[in-house]
Amino acid sequence: MKSPTLYLNEIETVWIDPTVRNHPLAQRISTQFPASKIRIGFPEGLLTQPHPLQLDRIKKRLFLTHGRGHLVKPCPGSRGRICCGYWVINAMLHCPMDCHYCILQSYLSVPALTVFVDEDTIREEIQHRLGSRDGHIFRFGTGELGDSLIHDALTGFSRRMVPFFANTRNGILELKTKTALIGSLKGLDPKGHTVASWSINPQSIIQKVEPKTASLSQRIKAARQCQDMGYWIGLHFDPVIWFEGWEKAYHEVIESLAQSLDPRRIIWISLAGLRYTRQQKETIKWRFGDTLLFFGEFFRDEDGKFRYLQSLRISMYQKLIKWLMEWSPDLFIYFCMENRRVWEETFPSPPHNTRELDERFNQNVWRFLKRG
Numbered sequence: 070m071k072s073p074t075l076y077l078n079e080i081e082t083v084w085i086d087p088t089v090r091n092h093p094l095a096q097r098i099s100t101q102f103p104a105s106k107i108r109i110g111f112p113e114g115l116l117t118q119p120h121p122l123q124l125d126r127i128k129k130r131l132f133l134t135h136g137r138g139h140l141v142k143p144c145p146g147s148r149g150r151i152c153c154g155y156w157v158i159n160a161m162l163h164c165p166m167d168c169h170y171c172i173l174q175s176y177l178s179v180p181a182l183t184v185f186v187d188e189d190t191i192r193e194e195i196q197h198r199l200g201s202r203d204g205h206i207f208r209f210g211t212g213e214l215g216d217s218l219i220h221d222a223l224t225g226f227s228r229r230m231v232p233f234f235a236n237t238r239n240g241i242l243e244l245k246t247k248t249a250l251i252g253s254l255k256g257l258d259p260k261g262h263t264v265a266s267w268s269i270n271p272q273s274i275i276q277k278v279e280p281k282t283a284s285l286s287q288r289i290k291a292a293r294q295c296q297d298m299g300y301w302i303g304l305h306f307d308p309v310i311w312f313e314g315w316e317k318a319y320h321e322v323i324e325s326l327a328q329s330l331d332p333r334r335i336i337w338i339s340l341a342g343l344r345y346t347r348q349q350k351e352t353i354k355w356r357f358g359d360t361l362l363f364f365g366e367f368f369r370d371e372d373g374k375f376r377y378l379q380s381l382r383i384s385m386y387q388k389l390i391k392w393l394m395e396w397s398p399d400l401f402i403y404f405c406m407e408n409r410r411v412w413e414e415t416f417p418s419p420p421h422n423t424r425e426l427d428e429r430f431n432q433n434v435w436r437f438l439k440r441g
């Protein structure tokens with residue numbers, strides 16, 4: 070398996086939007102590549118929907134530019150689902166890793182790994198949001214349209230955001246990753262305001278459907294190091310994938326986590342079954358024809374996404390929650406994009422809507438902040 074650290078060597082061209090060529094971040098990034106790879110201008114195909122076959126090319130070029138519109142937005146969630154009130158920081162688009170199920174491959178229309186240089190705007194938008202509701206904890210993440218840590222060696226973005234959040238009263242930054250690239254987090258004091266999070270799956274799944282990501286043991290080791298450096302840890306079983314032998318494989322994952330991590334420093338754990346749109350499936354079939362993702366029975370849900378049958382999802386979640394609770398009964402576990410019926414069948418007192426789930430997060434995070 071190729072290490073994600075190698076992706077920089079695979080970048081063939083760095084495109085710099087002429088309007089940002091003198092921006093300090095653009096200059097800093099461009100000095101890290103040979104001059105022969107730098108182009109001033111726009112990568113061709115901009116604003117057109119990339120064909121699945123172009124994605125390998127897209128992942129080999131970097132584009133530095135300004136973001137358009139708001140860069141800090143509420144997570145769009147999904148129709149008919151209970152969501153968690155999360156805020157998304159759009160500092161980058163796309164990802165050099167290559168998970169078969171990645172929604173970005175059929176969702177984004179930019180023809181390059183894109184980094185926005187607008188860090189000041191991002192800070193202003195976060196400050197504005199934090200000041201809008203006193204006493205409420207706002208959770209922000211950079212890992213929705215890319216991987217939170219993959220570009221840090223180039224941009225230093227997380228290294229500047231951790232102290233920024235440490236100085237807020239009611240802001241939490243989540244850095245969600247499938248890498249083990251935690252170098253940018255070393256030597257900082259997050260003061261309880263940054264969560265380092267890992268997406269978790271059995272190693273057999275990582276090997277088969279998450280190319281170029283870190284192995285399970287590398288992720289757990291990195292999480293352990295972050296925990297020791299004073300970060301809260303988040304874990305995301307997302308997507309949970311059904312396959313012959315899934316129970317044993319997922320149970321072993323939880324045993325491995327329990328051997329390495331202190332559950333008192335795990336601030337939240339999400340569970341979310343595999344889901345995909347029709348267009349996403351077409352792209353996946355184009356790019357990874359023999360993928361194991363489509364084993365099992367799926368149906369088209371009311372939000373237009375395909376999911377495992379509800380009875381199967383409930384049964385998988387019940388088992389995962391049981392094993393997690395056996396590890397530590399105090400873990401804060403939630404679903405990402407699940408419906409009310411699933412919540413009711415798996416939790417004794419489920420939240421009834423997004424506002425209630427957001428409030429539970431609020432209480433949980435204050436509990437962690439007080440503990441320090």
Ligand code: SF4
Pocket residue numbers: 163164165166167168170171172173214215216247282
């Ligand atoms: S790590 Fe995340 S963003 Fe990157 S390819 Fe995988 S799912 Fe997509």
